[in-house]
Amino acid sequence: MQAVENKIYQDKIVIRLIQFSVIWAVIAISVGVYIAAELVWPTIDFGQFWLSYGRLRPVHTNGVIFGFGVSALMATGFYSVQRTSHVTLFAPRLAWFVCYAWQLIVLLGALSLLAGWNTTKEYAELEWPFDIAIAIVWICFGVVFFGTIAKRKIKPIYISNWFYGALIIVIAMLHVVNSLALPVSIDKSYSAYAGAQDAVVQWWYGHNAVGFLLTGGFLGMVYYFLPKIAGRAIWSYRLSVVAFWAFVYAYIWAGPHHLHYNAIPEWVQSLGVVMSVILLAPSWATLVNGVMTVSTAWEKLRTDPALKFIVLSLAFYGLATFEGPMMAIRSVNVVSHFTDWTIGHVHSGALGWNAMITYGTFYFLVPRLAGRELHSTRLANLHFWLAFAGTMLYIIAMWAAGVSQGLLWLSIDSIGELSFDFKDIMASMTPYYLLRLIAGLVFLLGTVLMAYNLFMTLKGQRAVKVTPPAVDPAYGVNA
Amino acid sequence: MNGLTFHRKIEENTGLLIFGILFVSAIGGLVQLLPVLTQESLETASANTRPYTAVELTGRDIYMRENCVVCHSQQIRPLIAEVERYGPYSRAGEFVYDRPFMWGSKRTGPDLHRIGGKYSDDWHRLHLLDPRAVVPNSIMPAYPWLAERDAIETGNITNKLTVLRRLGHPYTDEQIANAEADLEGLTEMDALIVYLQMLGTGFSEEDAGMQGGAH
Secondary structure (H helix, E strand, C coil): CCHHCCCCCHHHHHHHHHHHHHHHHHHHHHHHHHHHHHHHCCHHHHCHHCCHHHHHHHHHHHHHHHHHHHHHHHHHHHHHHHHHHHCCCCCHHHHHHHHHHHHHHHHHHHHHHHCCCCCCCCCCCCCCCHHHHHHHHHHHHHHHHHHHHHEEEECCHHHHHHHHHHHHHHHHHHHHHHHHHHECCCEEEEEEEHHHHHHHHHHHHHHHHHHHHHHHHHHHHHHHHHHHCCCCCCHHHHHHHHHHHHHHHHHHCHHHHHHCCCCHHHHHHHHHHHHHHHHHHHHHHHHHHHHHHHHCCCHHHCHHHHHHHHHHHHHHHHHHHHHHHHHHHHHHHHHHCCCHHHHHHHHHHHHHHHHHHHHHHHHHHHHHHHCCCCCCCCHHHHHHHHHHHHHHHHHHHHHHHHHHHHHHHECCCCCCCCCCCCCHHCCCCCHHHHHHHHHHHHHHHHHHHHHHHHHHCCCCCCCCCCCCCCCCCCCCCCC | CCCHHHHHHHHHCCCHHHHHHHHHHHHHHHHHHHHHHCCCHHHHCCCCCCCCHHHHHHHHHHHHHHHHHHHHCCCCCCCCHHHHHHCCCCCCCHHHCCCCCCCCCCCCCCCCCCCCCCCCHHHHHHHHCHHHHHHHCCCCCCCCHHHCCCCHCCCCCHHHHHHHHCCCCCHHHHHHHHHHHHHCCCCCHHHHHHHHHHHCCCCHHHHHHHHCCCC
């Protein structure tokens, strides 16, 4: 009996991580909607420090990236690494530790942010006790993941695992280097780097947290689930090899484009521009690979909500990875920097790409894990249109707001005087902020529908027991 | 051996794959970070830049706690419009005592790098308690709790200065010994205003000449 148990894929942990991911999505997006409302009605914090915009904003970003995003990556990573290795998870108890310890970090981390523990380094706001805990749990995540690969029965390591692997390794490197600090007390530390040097280190981290977590990690999801859902093998293996290494090499250089015209050496900025533009090539190589993989399965788009989400996510991936390099060019950046355009860009990635690829994957996975059909395909289709509309409305509002801010701030009249007062430009943003709030609400509504739909699909079901199939001798480890 | 045959070695060996990713991803960071982290001019203070006093540092820590940086940058770009609006553009030497840097990535409100001395203390007090009392269309939150908390409770100021000295900030024994006394009787709002009033005052004409002006 024990022997049989050991051969069943560890899927309960996948279900649990999906549940956590969906819960974080609902919470973190709700916080986002609330702070969007605060920018329209600034008094709705009711004078409470824990409802104040500055404290809630990192709760929103950390909740989305580390709660929703990382839980989804752990879930899909654990699911796919078992399937692509034909073995069950290495050290399953350690995997469960990773699952719960991570949720605890995100939860307590969010509370600590409300309490005002904040390093103010973007996407690395959590204070040093959390940084240490994150490092430990992350290494355990790596042990489970690479341990599973090490005991695989299939000789080649499948493409998706390269991306999940890069996520684990590079994020560990970035996190450790950027978080170096001397503690003062449990809730306070001072960065090991100061001023301009700190800025360069922070954006090396910040940009690549986006690169290797929100781009690379989720590309792992694409490489496993897109071919699965479309029922086609990945279009070009050769292209995926080239795109992967070019991506790992090029992304890391692009950070300084967050610091254009700031007080850092000019060569660092210029290098950041060049590498950001080059980055378009590996980004779009993966896009081409994805689209070509689906290209003979378009008819499935009519019936399968999961595939709809994933194909749309690829479109937004293409958009965001084009917009990014453009915004990295100094003459564009001079307008876009410090404006809501940046916020729009981030959300075309986070809503259009990360959330949609994840939602599509969950719609595909949960019925399989539960062993029955999705509770409601109609609701899932409705969710698709809400997510699409919400994302479009959001980025259009922020484009309009951002481009006007950027141009109006820089506008000078014929005698060289500033054309507009900052306060007037700020006040003119209200319609856009209201539109953004509505967009967020629409997107949130869709996410809540999904949470209900997935809950009803899973309700009362146990994880289907799946065992690894026989290994094709041509690909076996002893071949 | 063509490229794909070579790649087969990597994709069939877990250790090689891990090493490969680590190596390839580290290159860009090493090339950018090492020269920057060893560039002395980035660590050299401008003529008028000095470490934060106990009160200023406490104010800055409150600024961090309330996360003012998500809406206010502290970085004036060398552009005519920005220099007209905010003052002399920001120099690296002005930030050498900033741990962490707080240049920001978003201006929902205006840049604050040269806010020091532009408004009176009373204006700041009114503005922090009720932004719309002085700026009718402002969307900034109010910070009433700052007026009710003692600055001394913000954190252990003696430890803070000691830690910063270990990181190379030239505090004297006397400054550290007097730190707590300096905060005596001040509210958090007082400390924050002291910080705001010194922001951007580390600039000196000498630096401007040295760097050859705006370009």
